[in-house]
Amino acid sequence: xxxxxxxQVQAYYGGIHALKGITLSVEQGEIVSLIGSNGAGKSTTLxxxxxxxxxxxxxxxxxxxxxxxxxHVTAQSGIAHVPEGRRIFPKLTVKxxxxxxxxxxxxxxxxxxRIERAFAxxxxxxxxxxxxxxxxxxxxxxxxxxxxxxxxxxxxLLLDEPSMGLAPVMVDQIFEIIxxxxxxxxxILLVEQNAYQALQIAGRxxxxxxxxxxxxxxxxxxxxxxxxxxxxxA
Amino acid sequence: MLASILGSLPQVLIDGLxxxxxxxxxxxxxxxxxxxxxxxxxxxxxxFMTGAFVGTATLFIFxxxxxxxxxxxxxxxxxxxxxxxxxxxxxxxxxxRIAYRPLRxxxxxxxxxxxxxxxxxxxxxxxxxxxxxxxxxIVSGISLFNGSFxxxxxxxxxxxxxxxxxxxxxxxxxxxxxxxxxxxLFVNRTKWGVAMRAVAQxxxxxxxxxxxxxxVIVLTFFIGSALGGATGVLFAQQYGxxxxxxxxxxxxxxxxxxxxxxxxxxxxxMFGGLAIGxxxxxxxANLGLITNGSFGSEYKDVFAFAILILVLIFKPExxxxxxxxxxx
Numbered sequence: 248x249x250x251x252x253x254x255q256v257q258a259y260y261g262g263i264h265a266l267k268g269i270t271l272s273v274e275q276g277e278i279v280s281l282i283g284s285n286g287a288g289k290s291t292t293l294x295x296x297x298x299x300x301x302x303x304x305x306x307x308x309x310x311x312x313x314x315x316x317x318x319h320v321t322a323q324s325g326i327a328h329v330p331e332g333r334r335i336f337p338k339l340t341v342k343x344x345x346x347x348x349x350x351x352x353x354x355x356x357x358x359x360x361r362i363e364r365a366f367a368x369x370x371x372x373x374x375x376x377x378x379x380x381x382x383x384x385x386x387x388x389x390x391x392x393x394x395x396x397x398x399x400x401x402x403x404l405l406l407d408e409p410s411m412g413l414a415p416v417m418v419d420q421i422f423e424i425i426x427x428x429x430x431x432x433x434x435i436l437l438v439e440q441n442a443y444q445a446l447q448i449a450g451r452x453x454x455x456x457x458x459x460x461x462x463x464x465x466x467x468x469x470x471x472x473x474x475x476x477x478x479x480x481a
Numbered sequence: 482m483l484a485s486i487l488g489s490l491p492q493v494l495i496d497g498l499x500x501x502x503x504x505x506x507x508x509x510x511x512x513x514x515x516x517x518x519x520x521x522x523x524x525x526x527x528x529f530m531t532g533a534f535v536g537t538a539t540l541f542i543f544x545x546x547x548x549x550x551x552x553x554x555x556x557x558x559x560x561x562x563x564x565x566x567x568x569x570x571x572x573x574x575x576x577x578r579i580a581y582r583p584l585r586x587x588x589x590x591x592x593x594x595x596x597x598x599x600x601x602x603x604x605x606x607x608x609x610x611x612x613x614x615x616x617x618x619i620v621s622g623i624s625l626f627n628g629s630f631x632x633x634x635x636x637x638x639x640x641x642x643x644x645x646x647x648x649x650x651x652x653x654x655x656x657x658x659x660x661x662x663x664x665x666l667f668v669n670r671t672k673w674g675v676a677m678r679a680v681a682q683x684x685x686x687x688x689x690x691x692x693x694x695x696x697v698i699v700l701t702f703f704i705g706s707a708l709g710g711a712t713g714v715l716f717a718q719q720y721g722x723x724x725x726x727x728x729x730x731x732x733x734x735x736x737x738x739x740x741x742x743x744x745x746x747x748x749x750x751m752f753g754g755l756a757i758g759x760x761x762x763x764x765x766a767n768l769g770l771i772t773n774g775s776f777g778s779e780y781k782d783v784f785a786f787a788i789l790i791l792v793l794i795f796k797p798e799x800x801x802x803x804x805x806x807x808x809x
Binding site: 318337 | 672675676678679682683685686687688689690691692693694
């Protein structure tokens with residue numbers, strides 16, 4: 248059984264038929280990349296999983312139907328979402344941002360341990376601990392957004408364009424961190440416009456176009472397919 | 482003229498602080514709800530008024546039960562404030578549920594009109610109940626601390642006169658400071674307080690952190706309204722007589738205080754309230770003197786609203802607010 252499964256999921260977003268029957272699955276321990284151009288429905292797919300858009304079809308997580316749940320309930324069941332544009336809380340400190348990530352955790356000791364672990368992954372955040380999130384650079388904010396999502400110790404991490412607007416050095420660093428988190432056991436569904444790097448770290452991939460899955464399969468295969476090369480790697 | 486202004490300064494300061502403290506705590510209710518929903522809860526002045534009536538009614542009931550003669554005044558005061566806070570807190574939650582939540586996706590103007598509607602309903606409901614029970618909608622309550630004393634400020638410098646201070650003035654200041662400190666601690670130091678600020682900044686993302694946004698909104702209405710209700714009790718104790726329309730002007734002034742401090746900003750609202758209270762008292766005491774009698778103290782209200790207009794024109798984000806800018 249797949250950890251996350253979407254079957255024929257349809258969604259309307261802002262009056263547009265954004266998803267026209269998406270079927271995809273993510274297995275435990277995988278990195279799956281979802282690539283496609285602007286407006287293809289990548290973000291909507293992630294929002295559908297989190298319950299942020301109304302959908303038709305079936306979405307199951309760990310065998311359980313999660314479709315009708317409000318977002319905060321879905322989050323509690325172990326799905327962390329790093330939204331597009333990072334969306335950290337700009338006027339909360341780094342510490343408070345991280346604490347919000349662990350909102351459903353009651354044990355203060357556990358929260359403290361996870362903060363320490365976040366610092367191990369992102370030493371930069373430790374230096375900025377008492378600073379307001381909004382005053383940091385884009386790359387630091389992206390680190391904070393990922394660290395915040397990891398605070399709930401999710402079973403799957405949904406990443407929406409983590410490389411957007413970042414300097415190339417920072418992009419490399421973010422992709423390294425994603426691989427590292429995966430090696431430590433976090434399943435990852437990655438949405439990217441940066442198709443090349445996204446497919447390089449992924450095991451499998453899906454290509455989405457105007458709300459439909461166009462191609463799917465082994466990431467190496469997609470990386471070398473003429474269609475992907477032409478449309479997304481040019 | 483200056484000597485006279487200086488002479489009355491201690492009195493103006495102490496009365497201004499007490500009035501300002503009332504504005505400040507009521508302003509918190511406006512600013513908290515605005516921070517979360519970007520909604521100006523115009524019914525908040527009426528929640529304050531309801532608090533004054535609940536407090537007064539509770540005192541009447543205690544009096545009938547003979548509780549007032551047996552228990553010390555400060556305990557009664559504390560219980561009355563607590564009851565009033567709970568009732569108005571629940572009232573705020575009810576208002577949110579009935580009048581605002583169904584309209585949350587509607588344009589802001591519609592919720593605003595709904596808020597004004599709630600405020601009329603509350604005014605008339607309280608008036609109806611008050612007339613039904615007492616036969617008059619203007620109610621004179623029981624004062625718990627009647628005394629006043631002379632503050633020897635003239636001994637500080639010879640240009641000051643003594644100030645006459647009601648005992649209740651100190652209670653107002655004390656309770657208001659406790660409420661403000663309590664709220665500040667709650668919002669900055671507790672998990673739900675930080676969650677409240679998180680929801681205010683980005684509701685959608687907060688829900689991704691498994692924060693139940695509706696719960697936070699309900700909590701915000703409860704706390705904001707309870708603060709308003711507590712202030713209503715303080716007000717009724719200070720001025721003795723209340724009617725269902727006391728929340729209107731006071732609410733507008735507290736709203737002005739919230740705008741002055743930067744709406745959505747909690748510490749700003751506290752500062753704005755104190756500033757407007759002091760200014761209003763100063764104007765009330767000295768306006769006739771300064772203008773040679775052409776404007777009397779009845780023009781004091783003009784100041785609060787002149788401030789509102791000036792702030793909106795020249796610094797719409799308020800003194801402590803930051804201009805809205807989106808960083809992508």
